[in-house]
Amino acid sequence: MKLDHATPDEVGLDYLEIRDLTVQFDGFTAVDAVDLTLIQGRVHFLIGPNGAGKTTLVDAVTGLVPATGQARYRNQNLLAMRSHRIVRAGIGRTFQTATVFEQLSVLQNLDIAGGVHRSPFALLRARRGVPSYVADALETVGLADLRDKPAGVLAHGQKQWLEIGMLLVQDAKVMLLDEPVAGMSAEEREETGALLQRIGKERTIVVIEHDMDFVRSFADVVTVLHAGKVLTEGTVAEIQASPEVQEIYLGRIVEGVVEEGADHA
Amino acid sequence: MRTAVRTFGPLVAIAALAVLLLVVAPAVLSPFRLNNLGKYCCWAIAAVGIGLAWGRGGMLVMGQGVFFGIGGYAMAMHLKLEAAGPEGVPDFMMLYGDGTMPVWWEPFRSGAFTLFAIVALPAVAAAILGYAIFKRRVKGAYFAILTQALAVVFATLLIATIQETGGFNGLNQFTFFFGYNLYDPVNKKMVYSIAAALLIGCLVVVWQLYRSRFGELLVATRDAEERVRFLGHDPANVKLAAFVIAAVMASIGGAMFAPIAGIISPSDVDATASIFLIAGVALGGRALLLGPALGALAVGYGRSSLSESFPDQWTYFLGALFIVVILLFPAGLGSAFGRAAALVPLPRRKETTS
Ligand SMILES: Nc1ncnc2c1ncn2[C@@H]1O[C@H](COP(=O)(O)OP(=O)(O)O)[C@@H](O)[C@H]1O
Ligand SMILES: [Mg+2]
Numbered sequence: 001m002k003l004d005h006a007t008p009d010e011v012g013l014d015y016l017e018i019r020d021l022t023v024q025f026d027g028f029t030a031v032d033a034v035d036l037t038l039i040q041g042r043v044h045f046l047i048g049p050n051g052a053g054k055t056t057l058v059d060a061v062t063g064l065v066p067a068t069g070q071a072r073y074r075n076q077n078l079l080a081m082r083s084h085r086i087v088r089a090g091i092g093r094t095f096q097t098a099t100v101f102e103q104l105s106v107l108q109n110l111d112i113a114g115g116v117h118r119s120p121f122a123l124l125r126a127r128r129g130v131p132s133y134v135a136d137a138l139e140t141v142g143l144a145d146l147r148d149k150p151a152g153v154l155a156h157g158q159k160q161w162l163e164i165g166m167l168l169v170q171d172a173k174v175m176l177l178d179e180p181v182a183g184m185s186a187e188e189r190e191e192t193g194a195l196l197q198r199i200g201k202e203r204t205i206v207v208i209e210h211d212m213d214f215v216r217s218f219a220d221v222v223t224v225l226h227a228g229k230v231l232t233e234g235t236v237a238e239i240q241a242s243p244e245v246q247e248i249y250l251g252r253i254v255e256g257v258v259e260e261g262a263d264h265a
Numbered sequence: 266m267r268t269a270v271r272t273f274g275p276l277v278a279i280a281a282l283a284v285l286l287l288v289v290a291p292a293v294l295s296p297f298r299l300n301n302l303g304k305y306c307c308w309a310i311a312a313v314g315i316g317l318a319w320g321r322g323g324m325l326v327m328g329q330g331v332f333f334g335i336g337g338y339a340m341a342m343h344l345k346l347e348a349a350g351p352e353g354v355p356d357f358m359m360l361y362g363d364g365t366m367p368v369w370w371e372p373f374r375s376g377a378f379t380l381f382a383i384v385a386l387p388a389v390a391a392a393i394l395g396y397a398i399f400k401r402r403v404k405g406a407y408f409a410i411l412t413q414a415l416a417v418v419f420a421t422l423l424i425a426t427i428q429e430t431g432g433f434n435g436l437n438q439f440t441f442f443f444g445y446n447l448y449d450p451v452n453k454k455m456v457y458s459i460a461a462a463l464l465i466g467c468l469v470v471v472w473q474l475y476r477s478r479f480g481e482l483l484v485a486t487r488d489a490e491e492r493v494r495f496l497g498h499d500p501a502n503v504k505l506a507a508f509v510i511a512a513v514m515a516s517i518g519g520a521m522f523a524p525i526a527g528i529i530s531p532s533d534v535d536a537t538a539s540i541f542l543i544a545g546v547a548l549g550g551r552a553l554l555l556g557p558a559l560g561a562l563a564v565g566y567g568r569s570s571l572s573e574s575f576p577d578q579w580t581y582f583l584g585a586l587f588i589v590v591i592l593l594f595p596a597g598l599g600s601a602f603g604r605a606a607a608l609v610p611l612p613r614r615k616e617t618t619s
Contacts, residue, residue, distance in 0.1 A: 113496050124473070
């Protein structure tokens with residue numbers, strides 16, 4: 001999967017390019033001069049210990065925290081844009097804690113995510129029937145049986161799938177998923193991984209994850225973040241072979257010191 | 266079948282209210298009572314807008330008196346000029362000033378301009394104000410205090426400008442309403458019917474808004490503003506739309522209030538008046554379709570009848586009622602009926618009636 005000499009442009013692929021991205025909180029550098037190129041058609045994993053700056057990196061790219069440096073997508077500088085514009089540019093994200101609209105049904109949650117495709121005037125009409133892109137997303141994430149249930153009653157894993165479905169309805173070309181499989185059972189993880197591979201062909205998918213089994217099974221590219229810096233980047237095999245990674249990150253996992261999701265949002 | 270009931274049931278309820286207000290009330294009420302009901306309808310029109318902004322949008326609009334006043338004064342200025350006749354100057358300007366009229370009064374000689382202003386002025390004012398407020402992400406208590414302060418400023422300004430706006434006395438003694446003599450009971454009835462019809466119209470507008478995708482988005486914005494950003498919407502714009510519509514409705518209510526009450530004065534538009542508008546909405550159920558309108562009608566009626574029987578203590582009664590309702594039914598009386606209905610399963614209700 002390496003693009004040795006060709007740039008993504010030359011092979012006609014979509015990509016998100018991050019250069020020298022830095023986020024500071026009151027003098028504390030949470031993300032430190034990160035360079036990252038995220039290319040269409042691959043499932044990228046962003047791993048690293050708790051507090052490494054993974055969530056903050058995604059926050060910076062989606063307009064939630066101010067940052068310096070560059071984040072370019074289709075010739076737009078994301079760092080200068082407001083969150084809803086970034087979404088309209090085709091970049092979607094999920095949050096560590098699922099944030100679906102609990103009162104609305106599964107179908108309504110998916111439908112409301114289609115607002116980006118509608119004119120203000122069209123918003124004044126009532127919903128009639130199910131738009132095809134909503135029906136497709138419902139099938140893809142496997143929630144068709146639950147379409148009329150309120151999202152609040154869904155299991156944790158189903159909420160994460162619903163959020164991914166909402167990104168599909170939004171037609172997000174870049175999906176930034178913050179710990180989507182945390183708290184899922186082994187089967188749910190399998191299904192999620194398969195889902196990501198299925199929808200990842202024409203998209204750029206970035207997954208933040210701790211679980212090394214999951215990373216091993218589904219990652220095309222892995223970037224290891226530590227104390228705000230990129231420690232190393234490569235395939236799963238390369239990452240696992242890296243002595244630094246073993247020392248700082250994987251070593252801790254081997255010892256069983258995996259964070260239990262006690263994380264900053 | 267069930268979805269048809271859910272969609273069109275509310276329309277049936279609105280139609281029933283329309284029959285009550287437009288057919289039954291004019292037939293059974295004395296001209297005096299009917300005129301009073303007309304006033305309540307005007308408050309109810311403003312209340313429907315508050316239901317949209319506050320009930321569905323989560324914006325506690327505590328200064329709707331300002332927009333009520335914009336419409337009310339715009340209409341009253343026209344009626345004063347109509348009473349003064351062509352080239353005439355409103356009486357109070359001779360009384361308190363030198364008899365020259367400020368230039369900004371001049372366009373209100375035109376009925377068409379006045380009608381346009383009643384819609385456009387509050388829309389523009391609310392758009393500018395709302396843009397400044399929502400883009401700065403002012404919300405919650407700060408928003409409520411800010412809008413309330415505006416009502417205070419507005420009333421103070423009116424009182425201070427006696428030569429231009431009639432000051433504390435406001436504008437009164439209207440003789441004509443777009444050519445119709447207001448001393449003729451038939452014409453009074455017509456003005457009442459216009460107010461009632463406008464109330465029904467506003468209810469139909471919010472009915473459509475609530476069932477539209479905009480309505481869903483507004484509730485989503487109320488409940489999870491930050492999440493809505495990541496659906497690609499600027500929550501400020503969603504709220505702004507609801508705020509502007511609410512302002513226009515308040516203005517329409519105020520515009521009809523002037524000819525029906527025969528007066529518009531700072532006490533009709535100040536902070537207290539704004540709270541009265543809110544009270545009806547809270548009482549009836551802010552998030553319900555008919556709750557705000559019915560609540561405002563009830564508060565208006567309670568206000569009149571209590572003030573007739575207890576001229577000195579009636580505000581205490583109303584205050585106490587308000588406190589009791591809010592403590593027992595935070596979502597309004599309407600929600601209590603809804604809850605009671607939900608407690609009775611449909612089949613069993615059949616049993617008890619048969
Ligand atoms: N809003 C904030 N203000 C101050 N510090 C923050 C803020 N958000 C995150 N941090 C700090 O930045 C570091 C990176 O956090 P985060 O990106 O959440 O880590 P990760 O997602 O990799 O676990 C942590 O040390 C955290 O305490
Ligand atoms: Mg995190």
